[in-house]
Amino acid sequence: MVAVPVASLLPADSPRLAGVDPEHVDLLAALSGLPPVLVHRGTLRVVDGMHRVHAARLRGETSVAATYFDGDEKEAFLRAVERNLTGGGLPLSLHDREAAAVRILATYRQWSDRAVATAAGLSPTTVGAIRRRFFVPGGGGDAGGRVGRDGRIRPLDAAAGRLRASRWIARHPDASLRAIARAAGISVGTAHDVRARLRTGRDPVPPRPAAPGAPRPTAPAPPRPRTAAGKPPAGWPAVRDGLARDPSVRYTAAGRAFLAWADAHVLAPNDLVRLDGLVGAVPPHWRAAVAEAARSCAAAWLEFARELERRARAESGSPD
Known part of the structure; x- marks a missing residue:
């Protein structure tokens, strides 16, 4: 155990999507005899103990007791998850553990569901569902993406990352951009663009730009769904x-x-007459949040419709 200057420590690559909890920092600042933090020797990045580091700063201390970790940065993330699961401190939320499982699967695709479940604090069934949701079966070790030296997942297919983000937003409409980016393995900027596109009813994956010099086709009007008789389908x-x-x-x-x-x-067309009353029932300070939740629900319905259409085409033998 050594004393390390607080000013020299870099922020943790933490599995906590929400970052440092100020209330937990205040609680730790009132305690004495806290265990040492774990620091990655090569980078001086905190592996485990960011709340303790903030508590030391709050108390005006210039150094903190620490032990060093000598593995690589991928192993450091695994150790961070392990410490947060078993260290007896502030527990990881379900969202934290699910996002950690996505990162672990992207890095260690050869691991079994049970091995990832043990590392992330989830059940093997949950890990299996995450694997099917975010990764292409049989896609190889880097099908979900590659992990850079900074520990961030960079997907080989940008569209796949955007679709993972749209699914995450649908399931977690109140998630922050940083949480969405970390869970889907994309940049914060891309997460912002995906959420903005979903809010305006657009596809999370933008159309590919035309090749230079190629004629720009006129975008046809979106086709209306048709029944077998060629007529627009009836309402719900x-x-x-x-x-x-x-x-x-x-x-x-x-x-x-x-x-x-x-x-x-x-929401059937006949319900539209009630919308004004429903909107009026939402307090002004909740309108933005409820609007975002409504758009997330719309994104989930859009994903549901796409899956139904995909299966209908597969069963009819029609090409995608």
């Missing part, structure tokens, strides 16, 4: 009525559960 009430009469829906637990879920989540 008619679709629901048809679903409710379908034996594969009516007489299965999954079908009945879907109808009950959809009834609670679908």
Whole structure:
């Protein structure tokens, strides 16, 4: 154990998406005999103990007791997660552990779900779901992305990173840009662009620019969905009525559960007359947050629609 100047320490590559908790810092500042922080010897970056470092600064101390870690930066992140899971301090949230699992999977694709689950404090089932959601099966060791020397995940396919971010935003609408970027393995700037695009109803992946000198095609109007008869589809009430009469829906637990879920989540055209009253029920200081949550719900519905269409094309044998 050595005394290390506080001013020489670099911020941790922490698994905590929200960063340092000021209330926990105040609590630690009132205590004595805190354990030493863990510092990466090669970079002087804190591996574990940022709250203790901030507590020392709050007390006016110029140095802090520390021990050194000599592994590489990928191993340092694993150690940081381990310490935060078993060290008895402020626990990691579920969002923290899920984001850590994404990073671990991107770095150690050969690890089993059980091994990643042990490292991230999750169940193997949850890790398996994360692997299927964020990584291409059989894509090889770097299919999800490559981890640079700074520990950040840089996806080989920018579109894949944007889609991961859109899914993360749909599941965690209140997440910060830094949390979205870390979870999806993209830059904060890209996370900002993805969220801005979702807020305005656009695709999270921008269209590819045309090659230099190539004629710019006129963008066709978005096609309206059509039924087999070539007519625009009916609204949700008619679709629901048809679903409710379908034996594969009516007489299965999954079908009945879907109808009950959809009834609670679908906004039919007839509901538009109630929107003014619904908007008025939201307090002014909550309107921006509720609007963002509504856009996140819309993004989740868009992803749901795309998956339905993809499966319909696959079953009909039509090309994507």
